[in-house]
Amino acid sequence: MEIEDRNIDVREIEEIDDSTDDEHDMRAPKRYIRDWIDPFEVYYNREFKRRFRFNKNTILHGILPLIEEGLARNNNRGLPIPPKFQLLICLRFYATGSFQQVIGDTIIVSQPTVSRIVFRVSVLLARIFNQFIKMPCTPDAVRENQRLFRDIGRHDRGIGLPGIDGAIDCTHVRLVGTRFQNIEEIYRNRKGYLSLNVQAVVGPRTEFLDIVPEWPGSQHDSRIFQNSRIYMRYVQRQLSGILVGDAGYPCLPFLLTPIQNPQTDEEITYNILHRRTRQIVERTFGIWKRRFPCLSRGLTNKLICSTTIVVACAVLHNLSLIYNDILPEEEDVLPEQYNEMEVLVEEPHWQPGEGFAVRAALIERLFR
Template sequence: MQLLVCLRFFATGAFHKLIGDSFNVSECTVGRCCRAVANAIVGVRSDFIEFPKDHKARETKQEFLKIAGFPNVLGCVDGTFIRIIGPSENEADFVNRKGFHSLNVQMVCDAKFKFTSVCATWPGSVHDSRVWRESALCRQFEQGEHNGFLLGDSGYPCRRYLMTPYLNPATDAQQRFNASLCRTRVLVEQSFGILKRRFACLQATLRTNPDQAATYVVACVVLHNIGIESGDVMDKGCDAADANSNQADHQVAYNAQEGSHMRDYIANTYFG
């Protein structure tokens, strides 16, 4: 019964009162059920949210290569806003650049719309580049634990392991590089769309504190990955909010020199 109550909340995002009426339990009981089940699901996140290594990394690169010919890709990274009610503490920190309260959730997806990394602890006002810089996955790439690239939008700085598009492509090779990167990177936006349509609570407003909201987000991602592994793939159209994430106010310009050199090398070698 607790599991069904929690799944009803994830699938609809309805008020606890309404869910309680449908199960003939109290509003407080619904809240306790949702928290207990979500915490249990998050407790096994490492079994279902795992960045590819070894033979899985090789398979992931081959799957990405088939999409648009971009070589050596391990995943696509982006952030998405998850609406929450204004918290009682540090309320201003959670107001994002679009003017509403949210978490800024960074995720990495593979070529099958499965999420391989999730960071859901940051307020909505924090820029994508900082979320990435402070993440455990960034440290792993900096330490050379992964051999491959992530693809990001212009909200991320270009690094030797993180490829972003040219803001002003000057050659045909750079234009083909951009086209291949964007056709591949759109998978993360499609993955967000699948996730939010499957779990409507992530499209609505999570009426809880930021820590509990983050737990709900991660629990939904675990269930999403289980669905992907079982072959349950929903329509993969982009979510409207995520499709507009690559706007001018979202761009940064502090690319590392080694990242720019690596980007030029890929453009000239593979797309020249």
């Protein structure tokens, strides 16, 4: 009986092992896109916008036509995902900042598929940034831009800063789980976490006019500006207006900064005008990160993909303004809530002298 029992046990073990091998050899069933639930049909527009941060019409008639050709397949090989669903997958990632595995489980695709789609869609959006992120180029557009900036910073006495093209500042986009090759500490900013230090020039309607996404978080704002294309365009007089920036930037003939220790009433009033004019860039960063929480919660992608996502989100932000697709919570965003206040503002590494003379002449012209 012991031998029979032992034989039975052996046969049972063999059967278990065989079944285990069969389970390992089983292939996952193919997932057909036609079995998906179409969010455009299931959700009302309000619920759809909460999940994807845009209205249905904006996605179908505004964003999708710009990148649909790059996402489409000529055949059905490999059960390709239709372009509109690829765009929704990417927007869902931007809107949540969640793990790609969680997004994949929610919409029934694998994590590698989500990763490839996010990168593919982000690249296509980033390629068209020259169409939607650019400085005003026509005389009428420049004058209108400068008029709006003067109205934004207008003082009780009816005075505003003249000739302002844009407000410039930097914001940190957190990097979480990004793999570096012995250069990790370069991306650690003064607050102690890894990030990209993203420079942006913003217009009076909270639109992006220029963006530089690739610098490590440890780099100073003034150094990023000095090595940027927008700086060279002003130096070479391709642009004739003026930017406004905080005390971390040098005072230049084309860049106005606040006076550190104002002594006269005119200097105090100038600082008030400057602060009111520059607050638009802080408000824009708040709106931008509120619409795309992946920028504030942290990007877990590869470094090249993270910089691409930053540009793609800036393009989508400008498209939301073009199509007047505003989130309800964006209307109440205040600069003070999202301003990355510094206990001690770091002075710029370089400070030419001619900028102070231009600023002094401007103050004298405003209040004489």
